[in-house]
Amino acid sequence: MTTEVEEHRFPCDTCGSDLRYSPGTSLLHCDHCGSEEKITNRGVWKKLSIRELDFRKAVKDQLPEQDMEELRTVSCVNCGAHVEFEPNIHSTECPFCATPLVTDTGTDRQIKPKGLLPFELAEKDARKRMTDWLGRLWFAPNGLQDYARKGRKMQGIYVPYWTYDADTKSSYTGQRGTIYYETRRVAVNVNGRRQMQNRQVQRIRWTHTSGRVARFFDDVLVLGSKSLPKKYTDALAPWDLSALEPYRPEYLAGFRAESYTVQLDEGYKEARDYMNRMIVRDVKFDIGGDRQKIGSLDTEIGTLTFKHVLLPVWLAAYKYRGKTYRFVVNGRTGTVQGERPYSAWKIAFTVGLGLLAAAAIGFLIAQGNAGNVSFTNY
Ligand SMILES: [Zn+2]
Numbered sequence: 001m002t003t004e005v006e007e008h009r010f011p012c013d014t015c016g017s018d019l020r021y022s023p024g025t026s027l028l029h030c031d032h033c034g035s036e037e038k039i040t041n042r043g044v045w046k047k048l049s050i051r052e053l054d055f056r057k058a059v060k061d062q063l064p065e066q067d068m069e070e071l072r073t074v075s076c077v078n079c080g081a082h083v084e085f086e087p088n089i090h091s092t093e094c095p096f097c098a099t100p101l102v103t104d105t106g107t108d109r110q111i112k113p114k115g116l117l118p119f120e121l122a123e124k125d126a127r128k129r130m131t132d133w134l135g136r137l138w139f140a141p142n143g144l145q146d147y148a149r150k151g152r153k154m155q156g157i158y159v160p161y162w163t164y165d166a167d168t169k170s171s172y173t174g175q176r177g178t179i180y181y182e183t184r185r186v187a188v189n190v191n192g193r194r195q196m197q198n199r200q201v202q203r204i205r206w207t208h209t210s211g212r213v214a215r216f217f218d219d220v221l222v223l224g225s226k227s228l229p230k231k232y233t234d235a236l237a238p239w240d241l242s243a244l245e246p247y248r249p250e251y252l253a254g255f256r257a258e259s260y261t262v263q264l265d266e267g268y269k270e271a272r273d274y275m276n277r278m279i280v281r282d283v284k285f286d287i288g289g290d291r292q293k294i295g296s297l298d299t300e301i302g303t304l305t306f307k308h309v310l311l312p313v314w315l316a317a318y319k320y321r322g323k324t325y326r327f328v329v330n331g332r333t334g335t336v337q338g339e340r341p342y343s344a345w346k347i348a349f350t351v352g353l354g355l356l357a358a359a360a361i362g363f364l365i366a367q368g369n370a371g372n373v374s375f376t377n378y
């Protein structure tokens with residue numbers, strides 16, 4: 001059952017240096033001599049080659065051997081990231097948390113990626129987005145801003161994701177609530193005297209109901225790793241998944257790929273939670289009325305398929321005064337997310353300024369009042 005560990009190197013025809021994928025193009029570029037090579041067939045077989053895989057077979061480890069691969073990875077003891085080992089990239093730090101990487105490399109048997117979104121944004125553009133964003137963070141410590149500006153290059157990482165497709169049919173029982181108003185005689189006190197008055201009271205009439213809803217879920221996206229905080233990667237959305245390219249190792253040349261650490265069935269749980277929320281919404285809509293109660297809900301899942309895809313993220317991890325700061329940039333859209341660092345001193349200064357301003361305004365108001373008083377007295 002062992003597969004050969006594949007190592008993807010793309011040496012330059014002219015000088016033998018390693019080529020790297022040039023973002024936003026379909027070219028491999030040689031930084032050493034400037035040669036370029038075209039990645040052939042970009043997008044041509046798109047529809048045919050981005051094939052969905054059968055979820056139920058995959059969780060029983062029954063996928064055909066051609067859909068599996070053996071990867072050499074370097075792992076991080078701090079954040080748990082498994083990064084593909086690249087013989088030509090001698091990285092000493094984990095790209096996700098800036099912790100020294102353990103040299104111990106093992107192999108992971110993994111489901112092959114089916115598709116990816118190639119990098120669109122070059123490193124210098126991504127870094128500009130990040131420094132602009134940091135610049136706008138008025139509360140960031142000056143030291144960190146300088147450090148990030150002068151800092152090393154950002155690293156281009158293909159981050160692992162799962163996408164799930166599911167055909168669902170649900171039957172439900174529940175109650176539909178209709179609001180109506182009732183006039184009631186109530187006793188009230190008017191000037192210490194008891195009086196009877198008419199009051200409108202809101203009531204809900206519940207009627208039993210049942211029905212069926214169906215929904216096809218297409219590409220429910222779930223992050224396949226835990227090395228980056230989910231809130232950052234979630235905030236990088238949306239991803240233009242309709243532009244997925246069939247997986248080709250050429251797109252990874254000069255970049256790194258993280259291998260998934262969230263397993264297929266674990267990711268599915270998250271996808272299923274999302275699907276459930278959508279189905280509940282559908283059911284409530286189907287029940288109609290003013291209020292809805294769901295008694296029972298039974299969902300049958302027909303076809304259930306998935307894909308493993310890689311999405312491009314520019315990443316910078318900085319250790320500044322013993323703390324790790326991370327910034328991520330969507331490699332397609334340039335959306336930035338990151339640790340929001342605060343400078344206690346800057347905040348204290350602002351609060352101080354605010355108090356001073358308030359005191360000054362108070363003083364002016366007091367003066368104004370005093371002036372008015374003296375004027376009328378005059
Ligand atoms: Zn060359």
Ligand SMILES: [Zn+2]
Binds near residue numbers: 076077079097
């Ligand atoms: Zn790490």
